[in-house]
Amino acid sequence: MRQQAPDLTSNQKVHFIDNCNKVGICGGFTTFSSFALETDQLIGNGHTATALCYVAASLICGFCAVLVGEKLIA
Numbered sequence: 001m002r003q004q005a006p007d008l009t010s011n012q013k014v015h016f017i018d019n020c021n022k023v024g025i026c027g028g029f030t031t032f033s034s035f036a037l038e039t040d041q042l043i044g045n046g047h048t049a050t051a052l053c054y055v056a057a058s059l060i061c062g063f064c065a066v067l068v069g070e071k072l073i074a
Helices: 010-044 048-073
Strands: none
Touching: 010 048
C-alpha cells in the first residue's frame, strides 16, 4: 500500500524538483565518469577482455534494472 505524498506549497515543489535535478544530473555525471575511468584504466593496463566484460555486464545489469523498475511501477 502506497502512502499519499503530503501537499507541498509551490515553493516546496520547486525546491524539491531543483534538488532532484541537481542530484540526478551530478550523480549521472560522476557515475559515468567513474565507469569511463575504470574502463580506460583496465584497457591501459592490458586487461582488454576484463574491460569488455565490465562494460557488457554494466550494460546488461543496467537494462535489467530498468526492466525491473518498469515492472514494479506498472
